[in-house]
Amino acid sequence: MGDRAGEFRGRVFRPWRPCHRGLPEEVGTEVAIFTRVGVTRIMRYAFRLARSRPRKLLTVVTKSNAQRHGMVMWDEIAAEVAGEFPDVAWDKMLVDAMTVRMTLKPRxxxxxxxxxxxxxxxxxxxxxxxxxxxVAPTANIDPERRYPSMFEPIHGSAFDVAGKGIANPVATFWTAAQMLEHLGESAAAVRLMSAVETVTSEGVLTPDVGGTATTQDVTDAVCRTIRGSNV
Structure with a gap:
C-alpha cells in the first residue's frame, strides 16, 4: 500500500521568469510533502491490515538514509504506531534493498x-x-471512510490490448473482490477469489501468464464457477 501524500503531492517548480527554460541555468525542483496526520493514518491502516492477516507481518519501506527529513519522520511515526500493535511483527527496509528482497525472498x-x-x-x-x-489489483482507499474509495486493476485502462481478447481479467476480478471486502461483503469477496483460484489452478490462463485462453474464456469460467457455488 502507498501513501497518497509524499512525492506525488509535492510542490513542483520550474522557473519561467527570469526565463531560463532550455538554458544551462534552468532549474527544476520536486518537494515532497509529508504530514504527521497523513503518515500516522497510513501507518495505522497498514498495521491494522497486517493484524487482520494470518502472518501479522508488516514491512515499512523507507529511504531515510538519503532523504533525511520527510522519510526520517516516516520512520519515527512508524515506530510510534508500532507500539499500538504489539501483536504485529514489523521491520524496515530501504526501498532499493526492498527490490532485492522482493525478488530473492518474496516469502x-x-x-x-x-x-x-x-x-x-x-x-x-x-x-x-x-x-x-x-493479475494485480489496486485501490485508493480512504481509511476513515469520509470520501469514496476507488478501485481499478493496477494496469489501468490498457488501451493497447483493447478488443484483442488477450487482456487478463484476473486483476479486474481481484479488484472487485477488494471492493466487496471494503464494502463489508466479505463472503462475496471470498467466493469471487475462490472462483478465480479454482479457474487458474485448472490452467485456464491468458497468454501473459503462459496460457492460451482468451479474456472471454477466463471470464466465462470464473462466472460458471461462481454460479456453481450458488447451488
Missing part, C-alpha cells in the same frame, strides 16, 4: 507500506514477480 514479506512513489514502483515489480501486471 519473507506479507503486508508492505510505502510512500506513493515507492509503492508505485514496488507494486509493478510485485505484479511482474507474480507473472503479469494483469
Amino acid at each position: 519473507s514479506l506479507d503486508t508492505i507500506v510505502a510512500t506513493n512513489l515507492h509503492a508505485d514502483i514496488l507494486s509493478d515489480l510485485a505484479g511482474a514477480l507474480a507473472g503479469s501486471l494483469g
Whole structure:
C-alpha cells in the first residue's frame, strides 16, 4: 500500500521568469510533502491490515538514509504506531534493498507500506514477480471512510490490448473482490477469489501468464464457477 501524500503531492517548480527554460541555468525542483496526520493514518491502516492477516507481518519501506527529513519522520511515526500493535511483527527496509528482497525472498514479506512513489514502483515489480501486471489489483482507499474509495486493476485502462481478447481479467476480478471486502461483503469477496483460484489452478490462463485462453474464456469460467457455488 502507498501513501497518497509524499512525492506525488509535492510542490513542483520550474522557473519561467527570469526565463531560463532550455538554458544551462534552468532549474527544476520536486518537494515532497509529508504530514504527521497523513503518515500516522497510513501507518495505522497498514498495521491494522497486517493484524487482520494470518502472518501479522508488516514491512515499512523507507529511504531515510538519503532523504533525511520527510522519510526520517516516516520512520519515527512508524515506530510510534508500532507500539499500538504489539501483536504485529514489523521491520524496515530501504526501498532499493526492498527490490532485492522482493525478488530473492518474496516469502519473507506479507503486508508492505510505502510512500506513493515507492509503492508505485514496488507494486509493478510485485505484479511482474507474480507473472503479469494483469493479475494485480489496486485501490485508493480512504481509511476513515469520509470520501469514496476507488478501485481499478493496477494496469489501468490498457488501451493497447483493447478488443484483442488477450487482456487478463484476473486483476479486474481481484479488484472487485477488494471492493466487496471494503464494502463489508466479505463472503462475496471470498467466493469471487475462490472462483478465480479454482479457474487458474485448472490452467485456464491468458497468454501473459503462459496460457492460451482468451479474456472471454477466463471470464466465462470464473462466472460458471461462481454460479456453481450458488447451488
